[in-house]
Amino acid sequence: MARGKEMTEPGKIWGVGVGPGDPELLTLKAHRIITTADVVAYPAPNNGNSVARSIVADYLKDNQTEFAIRISMDPAQFPPRDIYQRAADDIFAHSEEGRSVAVLCEGDPFFYGSFMYLFERLAIRKSVEIVPGVSSMTASAAALQIPLASRNDVISVIPATLDASEIKERLKTADMAIFIKVGRHLGKIKTILDEVGLFDKANYIERATMQAEKTSSLADIVEDTAPYFSIIMAHRRGAAL
Numbered sequence: 001m002a003r004g005k006e007m008t009e010p011g012k013i014w015g016v017g018v019g020p021g022d023p024e025l026l027t028l029k030a031h032r033i034i035t036t037a038d039v040v041a042y043p044a045p046n047n048g049n050s051v052a053r054s055i056v057a058d059y060l061k062d063n064q065t066e067f068a069i070r071i072s073m074d075p076a077q078f079p080p081r082d083i084y085q086r087a088a089d090d091i092f093a094h095s096e097e098g099r100s101v102a103v104l105c106e107g108d109p110f111f112y113g114s115f116m117y118l119f120e121r122l123a124i125r126k127s128v129e130i131v132p133g134v135s136s137m138t139a140s141a142a143a144l145q146i147p148l149a150s151r152n153d154v155i156s157v158i159p160a161t162l163d164a165s166e167i168k169e170r171l172k173t174a175d176m177a178i179f180i181k182v183g184r185h186l187g188k189i190k191t192i193l194d195e196v197g198l199f200d201k202a203n204y205i206e207r208a209t210m211q212a213e214k215t216s217s218l219a220d221i222v223e224d225t226a227p228y229f230s231i232i233m234a235h236r237r238g239a240a241l
């Protein structure tokens, strides 16, 4: 059987990375699955649009069933197990009735992707194929024109939500530090980077590859909070060159 032929298989379930924002950063495989699946599911906030869906909106067809998985953005409720369980049950039911299901995930599904909460519930019942996507980490490096790592460099991806003391520990062994989930922790990260002598080497990006993308050195950012889609990168040598 030719590779890709299995994509029309009835009842198949995929977790599909749709990349960081630019619809052209979708893989050919993701495009094929998204345009042929019977059901397209995606996470969405309780109120508002799904970012993952907006990335592929131009590719969706009228004859596809759409299924928004409404998830509260309140960190105190995260991850909302009951919602993921119900969504997994619904996806499984579609699949059992012979409909193929593409579950969209912004960026890459297994790089801090929300899809993994569904994956752990679905994969125990049925095989699930993961289609990797361009992650925000690699997209941000490209947009900032800052190589991530060379030779023996160690990259550390650090959620900005961690305590300051843990972040400082992690920074000790990193050549390149990439802070995700910056949001309301921007001020804290600035202070830490200043204390460890990395502030002037740090760069900031928000909404990488989306229409409102913004890039800057961290020193030029006066605010102490950032949008949800933002990343800070600091390489010990300035860049991995």
Ligand SMILES: C[S@@+](CC[C@H](N)C(=O)[O-])C[C@H]1O[C@@H](n2cnc3c(N)ncnc32)[C@H](O)[C@@H]1O
Residues within 6 Å of the ligand: 020, 021, 105, 106, 107, 108, 109, 110, 111, 112, 113, 114, 134, 135, 136, 137, 140, 179, 180, 181, 182, 205, 206, 207, 208, 209, 210, 228, 229, 230, 231
């Ligand atoms: C829950 S993680 C999801 C990561 C995603 N699965 C990926 O592969 O990039 C969310 C964090 O990823 C980062 N992020 C995701 N997309 C981004 C984008 N387009 N621009 C900047 N940061 C992004 C932000 O730091 C955000 O807080």
